[in-house]
Amino acid sequence: MHAHCSILCITPPHILREIARNGTPAQQEVAQRTLLTSASLQAKRSSMGGRLAASLRAIVVGGKDRTVYDAKNGTSLPGVKVRGEGDPASLDPAVNEAYDGSGITYDLYLNAFGRNSIDNNGLKLNSTVHYQKGYDNAFWDGEQMVYGDGDEDLPVSERLFNRFTKSLDVIAHELTHGVTQYEANLNYFAQPGALNESMSDVFGSLVKQYQRAQIADAADWIIGEGLFTENVNGVGIRSMKAPGTAYDDPVLGKDPQPGHMRDYVNTIEDNGGVHINSGIPNHAFYVVARELGGFAWEKAGAIWYKALTDKLQSTSSFTDAANLTFQAATELYGSGSLEEQAVKTGWTEVGIDIGVPSENEGCFTSVMRAIGFIK
Amino acid sequence: MMKILFERTGGFMGRKISLHLNLDDLPSDQAGTLKHLLDEVDFLNLEEDKSASLYARDAFHYLVRVETEKIRHSVHVTDLSMPAALRPLIEELSRLARTKNSQ
């Protein structure tokens, strides 16, 4: 602490923040760490409340601690360590994307919500790149993030997918599956599963907007921008602003996401359509952010974060999510507030009314519904 | 007669790709490769359902079904639950399905 004292005493915080945003990776590291140290000292001086205390906790129990591994096109996890926290950049872009992407995701969770990593207790952020050959996917395995290289094994003219670290929101999406696992722990089937997916898209998009310092109106609300090669007619995998419009391609077909309950897709595949019906809560969040304006993580994000960490449960349905985000808005901003009204508007636009008690389905009923056995 | 049905579902995109192969219709080297991979993993004696991965999110699910005149055997696995010995077969079928899907 003493060694850093001179730096933090002479560098004004607004310049540090500027460096943290625009400096070289090494400068960013030092500035971030100094800002955290500075925040922790302020916290000690004041009452040590809220987010400053969280910043301090990040230092005490271990703050941002990233490791990137290389599976070398195999499938053993985590693979060979290729970059640890504070190490210089690699020559391999996938390694740097995984490192930087998990870093900015950590930053949003800490700075906007006072959360210290996936478990709010400084859990190490481990990522593996170059998983398998021709692996056009990314996943969370319960402990770490894993990324494939797309269709790198096919001739260029046949490739549909680039490497999955190319898209920052994909990285934040996977990391958020970890956060959800430690919080609401939403079941991965039917509506709770689609909410689980939607939470990952919501915070994935917020991380991208945070990195670009974009307000809600300026953001593209596209998930997986940059994943498609130029052989594909599409802007990304999903659109939160206009679900169902992200791609329309002769090979891939058309984006199947609904943006309204009347188009809800009942299917047994994809864990009951978790990546399809997530379009509905995704669009509700987009509308809330659009209604509130400004940086989406500040209000809409805070409401969704409170619902995810304090209110939603493993079996929550879309109706539960509507009621619980409304409750979260009331608690954060007051009864009759604009924020509360925006949440109501968001869910109404996707065909879900606030205040209607949800009939919480058991597993059997939701499976029957998913396969179209009951309406 | 030997037929193979392959389906890959789930993943970050939630997109399904599939493949129906009749080994009698394939070039002999391709059919030979697939038969060899099936033999290597002793496919007909693999457990049918190994698809549970409690905390896995966005992983692929795979279904492989092999059908002959006498027998029909299906195996469900995910990226995380599949036995290592099965992986070469899944990789080959995935490659064929992705190639077919991109034409």
Ligand SMILES: [Zn+2]
């Ligand atoms: Zn996901």
